[in-house]
Amino acid sequence: MNAIVDSRTSADLELPPKFVIPEMLSVIRPRIHTYYPVIKRLHAEWLYENYGKPEPGSLHGAIERMDSLYDAAVFPDGIPERIAHHASILTLIFQCDDLTISDPVRCEKIIAEDPDAHDARVMDALWQTIRRNAPSEAVYQRLRGRWTRWMQHLKVENAFRDNWLNEDMDSFLQVRLMSSGMQAYIAAIEYVQDIDVSDVIDDPDLKRAVDLVGWHCAITNDVYSYAAEYFTEDSVSAVRIMRNTRGLDAQQAITAVCEMLEGMYAELAGRIEKLHDRYAQHPLGERLHRYLDTYLLMVAGTLQWHIESPRYGGHGHLWNGLPMRHVDVALAFGDKMVGAGVPQQTPTGSVYVS
Template sequence: MTVSRIHLPVFSQLLPARRHRDADAHSRAVAAFARAHIRPEFTAQQTADWWTWIVPDARQSLYHGNCFNQVLWAMDTYAYAKDVITALHDELLSGPTARPSASDWGRALATAWQPLAQDMTPAMRTRFAAAVADFLQAQATEADIRNSQVLHHDFHSTLQLRCRTTGGPWAFPLIEHAMGIDLSGLLHQPGPLPELLQAATEHGSLVNDLCSVRKEILDDDQAGTLAALMATEGLSLQQAVDRVCAEITARETTLLTLIAEISASPLGNRADVQSYLAAVTAFAAGNLHWSLITPRYHGVGYQWPGHVASWYSMHPHRPDFIPDTDAPAQATAEGSHLGSAAPARTSAAR
């Protein structure tokens, strides 16, 4: 597929994003782990920076959680082999042990997993292991899709699968751990907190698919929501991009609405819930910001114009972001904060 450029709007409801105060030192330490346990060239993607954008207010060390993330990011980059993913899934479900793993991936995973597991509450450890195991199972399913090149599902089915891989469901227990809280009991009960988690996960998946569009086209990757919309609904790439952008905006509206509702309820009086609401907002904003600037999706050396409506030219060697000077004026990012008036909740985000 040959595509010259697409138009991207500006997403202003959750921005600006903030970065952890020790971001640079942390990213260097995690990059050293990646060089030692993954591959030296992997650090050029700067995935270690992602964690510093999505957990800016961490109260505990980010190191082991981000090291674990690096292994998952790297698996998404290098290891689509279903037998490798299945073996790691089986190892993870057996729990943190000292026995050697059968693969380099398993050894890297265990290096980060064992100190994390020892520092988590049993309930959080169970949630985290289940989320990563589900991620690995979903990765195996996406491996089948990539290998077949013909298997497409509708948008909503594809989104639910992407939520299990690119939406970062494993990241939320790690975020709680970094924030020094554990909402395992509340998140297993019906109510607004699980709804908030689902909206944040869908937002993360959609942002990933939108911002990685150039990479997926160059890789002929058919597993994402953009490819599903084009294959099953007959949309052009720009039409698929517009649809995904509308879905992202809907999730942002839902996030802000739910946060306002929870904050105004008795549940919102709890300090751990207040921390969680702030953390979910930071995750959504930080993931969006990082996805727009990361070399993982856009290559090295491009110029990002900031949070403005842009034309995105997808050259093979690097993209160009060209500000759209004809776009209507947008609300400033500074206008969106946790305590602002909540917009009406939209059913499109369900």
């Protein structure tokens, strides 16, 4: 009995909390791609072609979750068709991520590119499309290589999840950097904007900017998913690490994590400004500066998607237009929205947000 009690965290022993997610990133305005309706339509066509149309009155998870909105928000500039290609990759990445817990054998088949697995065949067809359209072989290899590395890293994240009570924030950040997927998204900027920046990607300031984008986007996800994953044992986040290592309650931990995000953004903005100056005469001209600005827009777009998407807000979630969110975990639906081609069922409850 004592061993069971001693293994619990403060979150296990408390009543489900209420907390406020404060306004973040007031210094930058998010943008959505002008052709977002086209991107959404193209993504939906791909989804129906590969997973079939749902029954009347229902939606595929990838549509209700707004996968296409995410890529339209983090890539507000770029070729619409290519953004739709990458939004489809995102759908399969969500699929693989969810399957690590619900169906690890199926997930492993995707990672192994098993030709007998439907999701793996769909993924391979997408990579063929991306290779045909990529501005260079180097960009294609960079993008595919980073997503492949992300899928292979899932095992590392699972091992970390099993022992997270023994970890601190520094060790968590190193694992989260790889699991966020933003290193692949940085490579995807080149694909959607039709450029090759192979000559600058080894710049130390740019490498640090990649890490900062990865951490910021991942931890934003941790903040907004905390309520939906509060009752699950398979989720580890910056909020849970902060609570466990510092003995904070939910609101204190949310506030502390958001302050950490502010520091990351300030450093990111400073690095990007330095890079603009350093490459003022780069042969790509304004195209390179648009590429650099996308690092900042990715952070803003990620935040906006988490505000708007039902992925963690619950089925039927609508953003009320306010920059902060009030959350009552007692009303959480207990699991996040999953599935690529699976029509979503009406839940019994939802996270309350206002």
